[in-house]
Amino acid sequence: MIKDNLAWPICWKKSSKPHNFCPGCGHPIILKNLGYVIDELGIQNNTLFGIDIGCSLLAWNFFNVDTIQTHHGRTIPVVTGAKRAKRDAVAIAYLGDGGAYAIGMQHLISARIRNENITVIIVNNANYGMTGGQEAPTTISGQITATTQHGADEYFLQGPELLFNASKTPAYIARGCVDNPIQLKGFIKKAIDFQMQEKGFSFVEILSFCPTNWKTDAKNTLDFMKKLKEFYPVKEFTNIN
Ligand SMILES: Cc1ncc(C[n+]2csc(CCOP(=O)(O)OP(=O)(O)O)c2C)c(N)n1
Ligand code: SF4
Structure with missing residues (x-):
């Protein structure tokens, strides 16, 4: 049991450097809490961690668990095959x-509809981080990105809502945010526990800081996150008992 939330998870790969994410990035907050969950559930030796192309790939040596790095958008089918x-x-x-929501959307929807017994964690930073901050399906109305210099249009995609309504099959689906790591860790734990009980598909979207591409200082990062939450409410969408 982790008592001190400044301590690194036990499953963290101690031989690796701390991490390669930008200062202020949300990924390390998510990964650290995922690590705590892996520790608390005692699953380090049977965790199969699939990471995408994008900033998530910087997690390739974060944990001392079996890790697969896939092509952009293909992590869900690779992990599905491995799990089967x-x-x-x-x-x-x-x-x-x-x-997840652009090039890999067909895999995501299929995994939900087929009720694959896997856990999907999506890091929503409202842009294509690794390639320089282009518009993503989650970019919000008016947001300035590398490809929306005059502000993005009014269309944006709410992933958990879409997945929740895509099937009547019970699933654990939630949206958390890096500004509340305790709640976030709880959502991740419930999702993985759902899989361990062989109940089927579980999914957590996490709103995450990307100060490099948002071009924000600490205060503006928090302000932008507040705005993001107006478009993407933090909540559980689950229809399980
Ligand atoms: C098939 C393919 N298309 C496009 C790319 C270029 N590419 C690499 S990362 C990336 C975007 C990553 O954005 P996102 O998935 O939101 O993750 P983030 O970096 O923001 O964490 C793109 C388009 C690629 N590597 N492969
Ligand atoms: S580009 Fe954004 S998401 Fe990627 S490491 Fe930097 S801050 Fe994090």
């Missing part, structure tokens, strides 16, 4: 909003 072959594995797909 190894039923006792705890399969986690970790990818960006671009990878």
Whole structure:
């Protein structure tokens, strides 16, 4: 049991450097809490961690767990295949909003509809982070990105809402935010526990800081996150008892 939230998770790969994310990035907050969950559930030796192309790939040596790095947007089918072959594995797909909701959307919807017994964690930073901050399906109205210099149009995609309504099959679906790591850790734990009980598809979207591409200082990062939450409410969408 972790008592001190400044301590690193036990499953963290101690031989790796701290991390390669930009200062102020939300990914390390998410990964640290995922690490605590892996520790608390005692699943380090059977976790199968799939990471996408995008800033999520910087997590390739974060944990001392079996890790697969896939092509952009293809993490969900790769993890699905691995899980089908190894039923006792705890399969986690970790990818960006671009990878999940644009190029990989067909895989995401299919995994939900087929009720694949995997856990998907999507990092929603409202842009394509790794490639320089282009517009993503989650970019909000008026947002300035590398490809929306005059502000993005009014269309934006709410992933958990879409997935929740895509099937009547019970699933654990939630949206958390890096500004509340305790709640966030709880959502991740419930999602992975759902998979461990073989109940099927579980999904957590996490609103995450990207100060490099948002071009924000600390205060403006928090202000922009507040705005993001108006478009993407933090909540559980689950229809399980
Ligand atoms: C098939 C393919 N298309 C496009 C790319 C270029 N590419 C690399 S990362 C990326 C976007 C990543 O954005 P996102 O998935 O939101 O993750 P983030 O970096 O923001 O965490 C793109 C378009 C690629 N590597 N492969
Ligand atoms: S570009 Fe954004 S998401 Fe990627 S590491 Fe930097 S701050 Fe994080």
